[in-house]
Amino acid sequence: MNQTDTAVRPILDMNAFDATQASSNHQVSRRLNNLGAASVLFYRQPIEMVTAQGCWMTAADGSRYLDFYNNVPSVGHCHPKVIEAVTEQMSRLNTNTRYLVAVVDDYLDALKAKLPDALANVVMTCSGSEANDLAMRIARKVSGGTGFIVTEAAYHGNTALVTEVSPSAFRHASLPDHVVAIPAPSALVYGNDIATGFANAVRAAVKTLAQRGHRPAALLVDSIFSSDGVFAQPAGFLQAAVDTIHQAGGLYIADEVQPGFGRLGDAFWGFDYHGVQPDLVTMGKPMGNGFPMAAMASRPEYLAAFCEDTGYFNTFGGNPVAAAAGLAVLKVLEQQGLQHNARDTGYWLQQQLNQLAAEHHRITDVRGSGLFIGVDLGAEDDPTRPDPVYTVQIINRMRDAGVLIGAAGKHAATLKVRPPLCLTRNEAQQFVDALSAALTTD
Ligand SMILES: Cc1ncc(COP(=O)(O)O)c(C=O)c1O
Incomplete structure (x- = not known):
């Protein structure tokens, strides 16, 4: 047997709900009782989702979320x-x-x-x-x-x-x-x-x-x-x-x-x-x-x-x-020409993210193709050092602002940008604005 590089962060632990760090409401406790150790929930405060349409998901409390995480409802939720x-x-x-x-x-x-x-x-x-x-x-x-x-x-x-x-x-x-x-x-x-x-x-x-x-x-x-x-x-x-x-x-x-x-x-x-x-x-x-x-x-x-x-x-x-x-x-x-939309809107989105990177030193790289984009985040004092703690903070701030996003990478310090392919430019702009706000809330 050979050891894996211990620096590789387990994928299921990225932005995962941690019951030891947060209070559980009734729904969360019910989930934990049912799925036990195999339960995987996102966010410091998990969201109960009830409906979805296009790029948007709606929670039980009526909050709406712009879905930039989900690679499954690719042609749009509930098409x-x-x-x-x-x-x-x-x-x-x-x-x-x-x-x-x-x-x-x-x-x-x-x-x-x-x-x-x-x-x-x-x-x-x-x-x-x-x-x-x-x-x-x-x-x-x-x-x-x-x-x-x-x-x-x-x-x-x-x-x-x-x-x-x-x-x-x-x-x-x-x-x-x-x-x-x-x-x-x-x-x-x-x-x-x-x-x-x-x-x-x-x-x-x-x-x-x-x-x-x-x-x-x-x-x-x-x-x-x-x-x-x-x-x-x-x-x-x-x-x-x-x-x-x-x-x-x-x-x-x-x-x-x-x-x-x-x-x-x-x-x-x-x-x-x-x-x-x-x-x-x-x-x-x-x-x-x-x-x-x-x-x-x-x-x-x-x-x-x-x-x-x-x-x-x-x-x-x-x-x-x-x-x-x-x-x-x-x-x-x-x-619906969704591959073309992925190319055009994705290219435009990458440009906006590159502009954001020019304003925020903690964005150290933006890369990808179409609507599959990675955004690296680094430490305040040394941005070349990947910062998984900051990444989780940004992800949770964006959740609170109504935008869903995930983490990836060996260090769990890359934002994984993957919205449905029917994304409009307006929605892409909303994502950029939310990320910009999350990066400036310190
Ligand atoms: C690249 C890749 N391959 C395979 C799988 C496994 O697919 P599934 O979860 O449908 O079994 C995943 C799931 O995340 C994946 O990301």
Whole structure:
């Protein structure tokens, strides 16, 4: 066993409600009694939500919140077209996946039209974790290797296999021998030539695996490095790392659970943004705009090789209602031009945030693509030092001002900016104003 870098902050602890530090009202106590230690709530004072629409959520006490956190209701909370499609399908037929139901293949045809031709088979699952679990098992079968290379603060899900490759899931623990974590593709770590630096880190990880008796099965990365703190530039830096893992006999699994479905603006997928060809792709979160669904796309020969041993069946994965939700999401993305909006409004928002950075020395970096943006916050006396305590303060101040936002990054000192893709400029401006006010309240 090798120790993870203890400096990596556990993802579930970021901006988490801490019952030892705050008084619990009836609703909170009820939740804690029901979910026990597995309860995860946001904010010093959790919010009871009752309804949502577009980019806005409404709490039980009538307060309205601008949602800049949620990467699931990507085409907008409670989108009428998605609701209509789900309701219509649910009232007609929902069944397990062992029958022929046209909407399922309609959806898969539409989804595949967005994917590289080579990835002609898609397996539907219920969660991104299941999709990554399957991709990892296929990678092992196809490569003959057992090792995985991931980034330092990666999160890929919650099954036993996937938790092992999710360093940010660990509170105290260690990564198993077959997993090597490398620093995220940041200029702070690799300097100006991120592509070469990141590829060299993959090469060194392959060597480390070899010393431990493992050949690599795959390089598994979230194409926007969301939990690592959002790293997008320069577009194309992934290619050298992908070449390196291929030379070492491993596959490249593109985890698109966070960046997929148009959020990056310039491309529908993160791997497209980088111009690289993945061997396997996993996706989830925004795929059903809240209807739980996810998928893994593969070359047919890879999936066939895997199925020689076990096959794959998922009772709920790819059910007709999920397919109807997914199809509606793809249509809405297209009809409302939401990828373009992510690009245009996201670009404008980044400009505003850069202006804010020029006025506030504690904003040390603004980066990202489309409506996936990371904003680093540093200490008052030395802004180069990431400041997770200040970050939580800002997040809670913004909550109190009616704006929802989360934290990310190895040090939990990056604001993760991820509003629904239907965001208007006016709403983007409201976010900038709220952040500006939070930064000036000292
Ligand atoms: C990059 C990434 N991959 C996979 C997952 C797991 O997805 P799910 O929670 O649907 O299992 C997550 C969840 O946050 C994620 O951020």
